[in-house]
Amino acid sequence: MRPTWIDRRMVLLVVIASIALGGCATHSEKLLPRGERTMLDIWQHETGGGPGNQAGRQLLDARQSLRRPLTEADARATTALNTAYTRSAANEIHRQFHRLPNPDLVMYVFPHLAGTEPVPVPGYSTVFPLYQRVQYAMPGERVEEY
Incomplete structure (x- = not known):
């Protein structure tokens, strides 16, 4: 009886496989027919044609009307903005990433007994920071010193 059951199971496994x-x-090719158009043809059709097409020319004209030359003030402002983030000997002295304040907490420990043999410990004060890690500000986020 057992060999027949194993044979049926094997046959079923072979049929499923x-x-x-x-x-x-x-x-x-049957699943994804390629067709006659290339990707370049599809791209040009969906974007309004190539550079010689009227729609492409209108798009270039619209972009050109939005462009304007940089004025002298714009050029100076851009240069000043970029020099704030570049490394030089002058700005290496000054920190760009300022530390955020981490206030110190003062805790008073009352007189107590400590250890396995109770030893008297006098009262004392201790100082520890409020936050565990030092946090830094992004450049320009915090300008005032503390």
Whole structure:
């Protein structure tokens, strides 16, 4: 009785495997037909044509009307803005990333007994920072010193 059950199970397993593998035997051209158009043709059709087309010319004209030359004030402002973030010997002295305040907390420990053999410990004060890590500000985020 047992060998028959194993044979039926093997036959069922072979049938399922052949069906599963038969599904993978499809030709790629049948699944995704390529057609006559290339990607360049599709791109030009969807974006309004190539550079010689009227729509492409209108797009270039619209972009050109939005462009304007930089004035002298714009050029100076851009240069000044960029020099604030570049490294030089002069600005290496000054910190760009300032530390954010981390206030110190003062805690008073009352007199107590400590240890396995109770030893008297006098009262004392201790100082520790409020935050565990030092936090830094982004450049320009905090300008005043503390």
